[in-house]
Every structure is written in structure tokens, then in C-alpha cells.
Amino acid sequence: MASRLSAAQRRRIRIRERIIESALFLAATSSVLVTGGIVFVLLYESAAFFEHVPVITFLTDTVWTPLFADPRYGIMPLLCGTLVSTLVALAVAAPLGLTAALYLSEFAGPRVREFIKPTLELLSGVPTVVYGFFALLFVTPILQKIVPGLPGFNMLSAGIVIGIMIIPYVASLSEDAMRAVPQGLRDASYGLGATKLETAVKVVLPAATSGVAAAFVLGISRAVGETMIVAIAAGTQPNLTLDPREPAATITAFIVQVALGDLPHGSLPYQSIFAAGLMLFLLTLAFNIFSFWLRARYREVY
Amino acid sequence: MTAIDIGVPRGVPRKRHAPTARRHRRERIFKVVGLLATLVGLVALGALLFDLAYSGLPRLSWDFFLNFPSRRANIAGILSAWVGSLLVILVTGAIGIPLGVAAGIYLEEYARKNLLTNIIEINVSNLAGVPSIIYGLLALGLFVYGFGTGRSIFTAGLTLALLILPIIIVATREAIRAVPDSLREAALGLGATKWQVTRDHVLPAAMPGVLTGVIIGVSRALGETAPLITIGALTFIAFLPTPPITSEPPFISFQWLWDGFTVLPIQAFNWVSRPGDDFHANAAAAGLVLVLLTLGLNGIAIYLRYRLRKKLQW
Numbered sequence: 377m378a379s380r381l382s383a384a385q386r387r388r389i390r391i392r393e394r395i396i397e398s399a400l401f402l403a404a405t406s407s408v409l410v411t412g413g414i415v416f417v418l419l420y421e422s423a424a425f426f427e428h429v430p431v432i433t434f435l436t437d438t439v440w441t442p443l444f445a446d447p448r449y450g451i452m453p454l455l456c457g458t459l460v461s462t463l464v465a466l467a468v469a470a471p472l473g474l475t476a477a478l479y480l481s482e483f484a485g486p487r488v489r490e491f492i493k494p495t496l497e498l499l500s501g502v503p504t505v506v507y508g509f510f511a512l513l514f515v516t517p518i519l520q521k522i523v524p525g526l527p528g529f530n531m532l533s534a535g536i537v538i539g540i541m542i543i544p545y546v547a548s549l550s551e552d553a554m555r556a557v558p559q560g561l562r563d564a565s566y567g568l569g570a571t572k573l574e575t576a577v578k579v580v581l582p583a584a585t586s587g588v589a590a591a592f593v594l595g596i597s598r599a600v601g602e603t604m605i606v607a608i609a610a611g612t613q614p615n616l617t618l619d620p621r622e623p624a625a626t627i628t629a630f631i632v633q634v635a636l637g638d639l640p641h642g643s644l645p646y647q648s649i650f651a652a653g654l655m656l657f658l659l660t661l662a663f664n665i666f667s668f669w670l671r672a673r674y675r676e677v678y
Numbered sequence: 679m680t681a682i683d684i685g686v687p688r689g690v691p692r693k694r695h696a697p698t699a700r701r702h703r704r705e706r707i708f709k710v711v712g713l714l715a716t717l718v719g720l721v722a723l724g725a726l727l728f729d730l731a732y733s734g735l736p737r738l739s740w741d742f743f744l745n746f747p748s749r750r751a752n753i754a755g756i757l758s759a760w761v762g763s764l765l766v767i768l769v770t771g772a773i774g775i776p777l778g779v780a781a782g783i784y785l786e787e788y789a790r791k792n793l794l795t796n797i798i799e800i801n802v803s804n805l806a807g808v809p810s811i812i813y814g815l816l817a818l819g820l821f822v823y824g825f826g827t828g829r830s831i832f833t834a835g836l837t838l839a840l841l842i843l844p845i846i847i848v849a850t851r852e853a854i855r856a857v858p859d860s861l862r863e864a865a866l867g868l869g870a871t872k873w874q875v876t877r878d879h880v881l882p883a884a885m886p887g888v889l890t891g892v893i894i895g896v897s898r899a900l901g902e903t904a905p906l907i908t909i910g911a912l913t914f915i916a917f918l919p920t921p922p923i924t925s926e927p928p929f930i931s932f933q934w935l936w937d938g939f940t941v942l943p944i945q946a947f948n949w950v951s952r953p954g955d956d957f958h959a960n961a962a963a964a965g966l967v968l969v970l971l972t973l974g975l976n977g978i979a980i981y982l983r984y985r986l987r988k989k990l991q992w
Contacts, residue, residue, distance in 0.1 A: 479709075660809055
């Protein structure tokens with residue numbers, strides 16, 4: 377028979393419980409501190425930057441040369457590089473990811489799915505620096521045989537490899553959305569004599585639209601923030617062009633390039649990487665919120 | 679033959695579908711196309727591994743692991759890189775794992791549904807989508823210059839710990855959520871306190887799931903390059919950090935926390951950005967070591983989760 381606890385023991389236990397709960401609560405708030413820290417640092421350093429460079433110039437000037445003797449700070453070329461490499465990535469990941477999701481959700485047997493899904497997941501476990509190596513020294517030489525005159529650094533190869541990297545995100549999230557479509561819709565379609573493919577394309581896909589769109593948007597967000605692949609394979613030269621065959625720096629590649637050198641703390645080029653970082657943060661945040669909103673919408677339907 | 683009028687106005691041509699045979703042929707074609715599209719990723723992974731092995735395997739030897747980087751490609755090695763990776767990961771794990779698991783426990787077991795909890799939850803899912811290089815900027819502005827922790831192993835480990843925090847929190851929460859309430863109620867009914875229930879019953883039951891998240895987080899940290907470049911990891915390091923064991927009392931030194939460092943992915947990046955096949959071979963070899971480590975860890979995590987799903991029959 378267990379002995380009864382004395383009042384002092386009870387109090388001790390109660391205090392211990394409270395201390396533990398407070399400690400756990402502090403741990404949970406640490407994530408908010410991280411976000412706060414990020415926003416603070418980006419705003420603080422960017423504010424110093426924008427004291428010297430007007431926001432309008434930053435957003436509209438078409439030349440980005442912070443490290444030159446005559447520096448100019450127009451973010452357009454970097455945005456352009458980010459846009460092009462992201463579009464190339466999307467051109468690879470969207471059709472492949474969508475087809476793979478349709479296949480895995482509607483056609484593949486459970487055995488095939490059990491094998492393929494985890495293996496696809498491995499793709500997102502490969503370090504990005506290794507993908508960069510792959511893009512520069514494997515994909516680019518192959519592309520150079522197909523596209524004549526392709527330079528050693530180009531956004532095409534970097535974009536393709538980013539696309540391969542985000543296939544698992546796009547495929548797996550799209551598949552989740554498709555599997556969430558009620559079986560009744562499929563059964564009704566089969567009952568009307570539709571084939572599996574017709575049901576998949578004309579019933580399941582439309583019903584899963586917002587989930588699939590959310591998957592795409594999340595993929596875009598990943599591609600926009602991808603750093604090492606573009607820094608290694610697309611070059612670090614800002615270049616205002618929409619031609620994916622050309623080399624160009626992205627926002628992320630620029631930050632890497634500047635960080636590799638040893639910039640004095642507090643100098644304008646030092647602050648410029650925070651301004652670029654703020655731009656990147658806002659871009660990905662917008663995409664993430666959009667994706668979140670899309671997903672919340674499709675959850676409501678069923 | 680009289681067709682039943684189902685409301686299609688006269689004069690509007692009815693949409694005809696393709697003959698049945700063709701519809702079935704399309705179906706068969708898609709089965710092949712779909713499988714091929716699904717396999718593209720796997721083929722790419724295979725090509726990547728083959729490419730790394732083809733250029734990197736000849737460089738892998740004991741010397742490669744025991745030599746410092748060098749200007750001469752054929753005698754350069756990854757000693758400082760793998761030691762640096764190991765130490766950084768130690769710091770990352772020591773900070774990130776307890777913090778993430780504790781946060782996960784709080785959100786799932788303790789938190790009441792209120793505004794603050796909501797903010798924390800939205801915040802965690804947002805943090806998971808922040809590009810890794812942004813964490814590097816946070817570390818550069820706040821840790822390196824703000825708190826003065828320097829371009830050190832400690833700064834790097836802390837940065838990566840914050841980076842993998844959302845991964846560990848999300849995994850911990852999912853694992854804890856899968857533990858049935860009957861287990862908690864049984865323990866509470868016997869007079870256990872909330873923390874006793876959590877520590878002695880919920881956490882052990884959730885352990886495989888938590889472990890899966892921890893492994894995936896660690897593997898992610900191991901492969902991260904961009905945030906460490908931003909805080910100024912050196913790309914050429916020909917020395918080892920201060921040894922953790924000293925000959926004088928207290929025999930243990932934490933001086934290594936404040937030493938400069940390099941890590942495997944940065945060493946690989948340094949080599950890949952140099953011209954010349956010799957250094958590229960080194961990059962491939964370092965990349966091969968890195969990819970085998972991270973894929974190995976991911977494989978363990980995926981296997982753990984698979985076993986878990988088979989076993990979990992509450």
C-alpha cells in the first residue's frame with residue numbers, strides 16, 4: 377500500500393510541475409524569438425541600407441554592382457535571375473511532379489507506392505552543394521551538347537536541377553490532396569462509364585486543384601530560396617536577362633558571393649546583403665502564406 | 679432509335695467521346711508515362727550517385743580522410759572538414775534536440791488553445807519555409823556581431839540548431855499526437871502527475887517518431903552550406919580545433935567552441951568552385967562522403983518510420 381503524501385511533498389511536486397511547464401513553455405516561445413530575430417536583423421540592417429539608397433532606386437534601377445568603385449543598387453537583375461531559374465525549375469517539377477502524383481494516387485498499387493514514395497523522399501535528403509556539383513559538372517556538359525554555345529555557367533542547368541530537387545515536395549503534397557478526394561466522386565465517375573484516366577484527369581484533379589496549387593506554390597518558394605545550386609552552376613554575375621541559357625546571379629547567389637569575401641561590418645555592401653535578404657524573406661513569406669491559404673481552402677471542402 | 683432528351687438544346691452538337699478502344703489505349707499509355715515520370719527523380723538520383731562515385735571513388739583513401747586541405751589537389755584531404763562537421767553537429771544536437779522536443783511537448787501536451795499558442799503554431803510552420811540562407815543572415819547580424827560569438831563552431835552549431843528546430847518540433851508533435859489518450863488516462867488515474875505521464879509514458883511511446891524527426895533534422899544540418907558561408911566559415915583550414923581534453927585540471931576544455939572551422943559541404947563547395955579536374959575529383963569525393971552520410975541517415979529515418987507504421991496498432 378502506497379503511503380500518503382505529506383502536504384510538504386505535495387507542494388514540492390506542484391512546484392516541480394510548474395517549473396517544468398514553464399521551461400517547456402520557454403522552449404516553445406524560442407521559435408517566436410527566432411522569427412523575431414530574423415525580422416529584427418533584416419529590418420535593422422536594411423534600414424541603414426535604405427538611408428543611403430532610396431527604396432525607389434533599389435526597386436527600379438537595372439544595375440546591381442555593389443562591389444564596384446561606382447556602386448549601383450538596383451535589385452532588378454537579381455530578381456530576374458531568381459525568376460528565370462525558378463521558372464525553369466517549375467517547368468521541370470510541375471509536369472513531372474503532377475504526373476507522378478496522379479500515377480501514385482490513382483494508378484500505382486500499394487506495393488509500388490510503398491517503394492517509390494520513400495525513395496523519392498531521398499531526393500530531398502541530398503545536400504544542395506552536391507546538387508550544385510551535379511548541375512555544373514554533369515547536367516551542363518550534357519546540355520552543352522544539345523544547346524550549342526551554352527556557357528559553362530547558365531540558369532538552365534541550375535533550374536533543371538532545382539526542379540529535380542523539388543519534385544518530391546510537389547509530388548507528395550499533390551498526392552496528399554488527390555488522396556483526400558472522397559472515393560464517392562471516383563465511384564460516381566466510374567459508374568458513368570469513365571475510365572481510370574478520365575476519372576483522374578476530369579474528376580480527381582479538378583477536385584484537388586487548390587491542394588495541387590498549394591504544392592506548386594510551396595515548390596516555387598523552395599526554388600526561390602535555393603542557394604547553393606545557383607551559386608555553383610549559374611554564376612555570380614548579375615545579369616538582367618530572361619534567357620535561361622545565360623549566366624546570372626540570383627538574390628541568394630549574391631549573398632553567398634558577398635559573404636565569401638571579407639566585408640567590413642557596417643559598410644554599405646555589408647548592409648546590401650541584408651536588403652537582398654529582406655527581399656528574399658518577403659518573397660518566400662508571400663508564397664508560403666499563399667500556399668497555406670490554398671491548403672486551408674481545400675481542407676474546408678471535404 | 680429514340681434517344682432520351684436529357685436537356686441538350688437542339689442544334690448544339692453533342693460532345694462525342696473517343697471510341698472505347700482508343701480510351702482504353704490512352705489509359706494504358708498513361709500507366710507507362712506516369713510510371714516513367716515517377717521514375718525520373720529516381721533516375722536522376724542514380725545518375726547523381728553514379729557521377730559522384732565515378733569521379734570521386736579514385737580519390738577516396740585513408741589519406742583523404744587524414745590530410746588537411748592543400749593547394750595541391752592530389753594530397754588534399756578532408757580532415758579539418760569532417761572534424762568540423764562532427765563538432766558543429768554536436769553543438770547543433772545539444773541545442774536543437776532538447777529545445778525542439780521540449781517545444782513539441784509543450785504544444786501538444788500542455789498548451790491551451792489560445793492566441794499565443796496559435797501564434798506559436800503558425801510561426802513554426804512559417805519558419806519551416808524560411809530559406810536557409812536567411813538563418814545565415816540572422817546569425818551574421820545577431821550572433822557574430824551582435825552577441826560577439828564570432829565566426830566559431832558555437833555560432834555555426836547554434837545557427838543550424840535554429841534551422842532544424844521546426845523539423846524537430848513538427849515531428850515531435852506528430853509522434854505525440856499518435857499516442858492514444860487511454861495511455862495518458864490510465865497513468866493519470868493511478869495518480870501520476872502531468873509531467874510523470876509525459877516523461878514515463880507519452881515520450882517513450884512517441885520515441886521512434888521523435889527519433890525519426892531528429893535524424894532527418896541532423897541530416898539536414900549536416901548538408902547545409904549556405905548559412906555557414908554567410909557567417910563566414912573559412913574555406914581553407916589547415917589546423918584542428920583545440921582538443922577537448924587537456925593535460926591539466928579540469929582536463930576538459932570547451933575552447934574548441936570558439937575556434938574557426940570548416941565543414942564537409944563547405945570544403946566540397948570550395949573545391950567545386952576551383953577550375954581543374956583534380957579539384958573537381960576532390961569535390962566529388964567529399965560530396966560522395968557527404969551524400970552517403972545524409973542518405974544513410976535519411977534511410978534509417980525512413981526505415982524507422984516504416985517499422986513504426988507496421989507496429990503501431992493501438
